[in-house]
Amino acid sequence: MRLFGALMVLTGGMFLTSLFVGYAAIPLGDGMAALFGAGDPLFVTVMQDIRLPRTLLAAMVGASLGLAGAAMQGFLRNPLAEPGLIGVSGSAALGAVIALQTGFAATFLLALPLTALVFAGAAVGLILLLAGPRGSSLTLILAGIAVSAFAAALTSLTLNLSPNPYAASEIVFWMMGSVADRAMTHVWLALPIMALGWLALATLGRGLDALTLGEDAAEAMGISLSTLRLQLLFGTAAAVGAATAVAGAVGFVGLVVPHILRRFAHGQPSTLLWASALGGAAMVLAADLATRLILPDRDLKLGVVMALIGAPLFLHLIYKTRREIA
Amino acid sequence: MTLLSLKNLTVRRGECPVVDNATLTIKDGECVGLIGPNGAGKTSLLRGALGLLPHEGQSNLAQLPAKDRAAEAAWLPQKREIAWPMSVERVVALGRLPYLARGASLAREDEDAVNAALSRMGLTNFRDRIATQLSGGEQARVLIARSLAQDTPLLLADEPIAGLDPAAQIATLDVFQGLAREGRAIFTSLHDLSLAARYCTRLVVISQGRIAADGPTDQVLTKDMLAEVFHLRADIVLTSSGPLVEPLGVLR
Numbered sequence: 001m002r003l004f005g006a007l008m009v010l011t012g013g014m015f016l017t018s019l020f021v022g023y024a025a026i027p028l029g030d031g032m033a034a035l036f037g038a039g040d041p042l043f044v045t046v047m048q049d050i051r052l053p054r055t056l057l058a059a060m061v062g063a064s065l066g067l068a069g070a071a072m073q074g075f076l077r078n079p080l081a082e083p084g085l086i087g088v089s090g091s092a093a094l095g096a097v098i099a100l101q102t103g104f105a106a107t108f109l110l111a112l113p114l115t116a117l118v119f120a121g122a123a124v125g126l127i128l129l130l131a132g133p134r135g136s137s138l139t140l141i142l143a144g145i146a147v148s149a150f151a152a153a154l155t156s157l158t159l160n161l162s163p164n165p166y167a168a169s170e171i172v173f174w175m176m177g178s179v180a181d182r183a184m185t186h187v188w189l190a191l192p193i194m195a196l197g198w199l200a201l202a203t204l205g206r207g208l209d210a211l212t213l214g215e216d217a218a219e220a221m222g223i224s225l226s227t228l229r230l231q232l233l234f235g236t237a238a239a240v241g242a243a244t245a246v247a248g249a250v251g252f253v254g255l256v257v258p259h260i261l262r263r264f265a266h267g268q269p270s271t272l273l274w275a276s277a278l279g280g281a282a283m284v285l286a287a288d289l290a291t292r293l294i295l296p297d298r299d300l301k302l303g304v305v306m307a308l309i310g311a312p313l314f315l316h317l318i319y320k321t322r323r324e325i326a
Numbered sequence: 327m328t329l330l331s332l333k334n335l336t337v338r339r340g341e342c343p344v345v346d347n348a349t350l351t352i353k354d355g356e357c358v359g360l361i362g363p364n365g366a367g368k369t370s371l372l373r374g375a376l377g378l379l380p381h382e383g384q385s386n387l388a389q390l391p392a393k394d395r396a397a398e399a400a401w402l403p404q405k406r407e408i409a410w411p412m413s414v415e416r417v418v419a420l421g422r423l424p425y426l427a428r429g430a431s432l433a434r435e436d437e438d439a440v441n442a443a444l445s446r447m448g449l450t451n452f453r454d455r456i457a458t459q460l461s462g463g464e465q466a467r468v469l470i471a472r473s474l475a476q477d478t479p480l481l482l483a484d485e486p487i488a489g490l491d492p493a494a495q496i497a498t499l500d501v502f503q504g505l506a507r508e509g510r511a512i513f514t515s516l517h518d519l520s521l522a523a524r525y526c527t528r529l530v531v532i533s534q535g536r537i538a539a540d541g542p543t544d545q546v547l548t549k550d551m552l553a554e555v556f557h558l559r560a561d562i563v564l565t566s567s568g569p570l571v572e573p574l575g576v577l578r
Contacts, residue, residue: 077410210420210423212407212420217401220396220399268412
């Protein structure tokens with residue numbers, strides 16, 4: 001409960017800071033009024049059309065990645081697992097790249113995220129086909145690696161064959177991941193799909209707790225592993241697929257956040273689920289804030305900052321694991 | 327009351343039956359030892375009985391819905407896994423999971439069952455320790471306590487005392503004997519024949535997937551059986567505390 005309170009305060013604080021800190025200096029009171037459509041129309045535009053969708057998306061993307069990461073680690077019983085492992089984010093990125101390359105992305109606002117979502121769904125179908133509906137966690141990982149590798153290869157091929165350097169650079173920048181310059185339309189597209197994913201993932205707690213004792217013991221305690229696996233797969237696809245579709249590839253959140261919070265969740269996978277959702281939201285909000293504060297003029301990408309924060313934390317994780325094993 | 331009833335249970339790995347036409351029943355109050363050489367099919371028999379492996383024939387447990395089965399029989403796998411750094415108390419409390427509604431926290435009776443399991447396994451002073459930081463033998467005791475916390479009429483255990491120190495082995499089997507005297511039943515695979523003879527009311531011998539013998543300890547545990555099933559030349563010394571099996575050599 002203390003953990004819940006602390007994380008709520010942290011995430012709430014980051015959310016408000018993200019709303020009220022930005023390129024345009026808007027006094028707190030005016031900003032608050034503008035958020036509800038009152039006061040200076042310029043302030044209203046900035047708050048409602050720029051800051052609010054950006055902040056909401058950062059929080060949603062972070063929550064999705066954190067939650068999916070905690071679920072994936074719990075299912076595979078491995079602290080090095082992350083939601084990208086099953087190839088959903090790679091496939092969604094491929095969809096987006098193809099949409100950008102073919103010019104389909106420019107036809108209407110949601111063309112790009114929709115294509116990305118279709119590809120994420122196709123990835124899950126392919127993984128189920130490869131791993132079988134009842135296969136073990138190892139076949140799931142292997143199928144995920146195969147799908148990720150193939151998606152990465154096709155992404156490179158698309159870039160390779162790109163006749164237009166501007167399209168290529170647009171693709172490269174999109175792939176770095178960002179929640180800047182998004183509209184509320186993006187929020188409305190992603191939110192229902194993410195919410196379905198959150199529901200599927202958040203209800204895994206019991207099964208993941210049981211899996212602490214291994215697959216055999218969990219099954220003997222009445223947990224259906226095949227249902228659990230399907231739910232995990234669809235939950236991750238919906239949450240992470242939607243996140244990638246609207247924000248591009250943002251790495252390390254799903255890996256690092258559960259790792260940091262595990263100690264505070266007493267190692268209990270069910271507690272870690274919601275804790276990582278809140279923690280992920282706070283971390284992505286903080287990283288997005290950093291992109292605005294560090295180099296406000298250079299359009300620093302969220303994925304880049306996240307990787308810069310995430311990689312050292314990951315190194316720390318490896319160092320700690322090494323010491324524990326030795 | 328019959329707690330476990332297997333009829334012509336067959337478990338196949340590919341074409342080859344690893345459990346071949348096993349039929350047996352276990353009633354309340356029994357502590358049944360399952361003995362047999364490596365690869366004889368002990369684990370497959372236990373897992374097949376629980377319905378964790380595809381099988382032919384019948385097992386009363388495998389026919390139950392998963393949730394009801396979890397209230398009838400607890401399962402202690404041979405592979406000892408505690409994936410996350412959780413406290414001993416939290417690990418043992420996982421045994422209450424089958425009885426908890428989604429998202430519910432432990433009720434009074436759940437806590438009582440956890441405390442009883444901890445004290446039976448002598449772990450009360452360990453309750454706040456991180457389970458993954460304990461020694462292998464201590465973790466094994468934590469996992470036994472976990473299966474006791476499930477508080478079922480029947481406990482199936484796969485080599486529960488492997489890797490425990492002698493005192494912990496005896497203490498664990500004392501706990502099993504106590505559970506049987508309370509009217510529960512234990513079905514456990516064991517490798518220590520002397521301990522099996524001392525603590526089990528009945529022995530089931532499995533050899534190449536078939537049940538080779540099933541009966542009271544003194545009738546089953548003979549030199550001929552040890553020679554035939556275990557390829558072992560052994561002395562069986564009757565002492566005041568039960569038969570003692572002294573392996574002497576390997577028969578080829």
